[in-house]
C-alpha cells in the first residue's frame with residue numbers, strides 16, 4: 001500500500017544548509033516528493049503538531065526551537081515510507097543514532113535545550129494523516 005509521511009527539516013538543519021542533503025537521501029531511497037514548502041512555523045501550528053508532548057518537560061523548549069527559524073515541510077510518498085523514513089532518520093537522540101542515518105551523520109548533542117536532531121518523520125499512518133492535514137491543509 002502506497003502511503004504518505006510528513007517530513008520536517010528542522011531549523012538546526014536548515015541553518016546548516018542540510019536541506020538538500022535530506023532531500024537527496026529521500027530521493028536516493030526512491031520515495032516521491034509530493035509537496036514541499038519553506039516556512040517559519042507559528043507556535044500554534046507547532047502546538048497542534050506536537051500535541052502528544054504537551055505537559056512534558058521539554059515541550060516549551062521544543063516549541064521555542066522549532067519556531068526559531070525556517071523549516072522545510074515535505075510530504076513524501078511510497079510503499080512503507082513512514083517506516084522507511086524513520087529508518088533513514090535514525091534514533092531520536094542524535095548521539096545514539098547510528099552512523100549512516102541522517103541524525104547519526106549530522107546531529108549531535110549541544111549540551112542544553114531541546115534535542116536538536118535535524119529531521120522529523122511521522123511515526124504511524126494515523127500520525128501521518130493528522131500531520132499532513134496540519135502542514136498542508138489543501139492536500140487531499
Ligand code: IDP
Nearest residue numbers: 058062091092113114115116117119120121123
Ligand atoms: P521523534 O522525533 O523521534 O518521533 P519524539 O519522542 O516524538 O521523537 O519527540 C519529538 C521531538 O522532541 C524529538 O525529535 C526531539 O526534538 C524532542 N525531544 C524528544 N525527547 C526529548 C527529551 O527528552 N529532551 C529534549 N527534547 C526531546
Ligand code: MG
Nearest residue numbers: 120121122123
Ligand atoms: Mg515523534
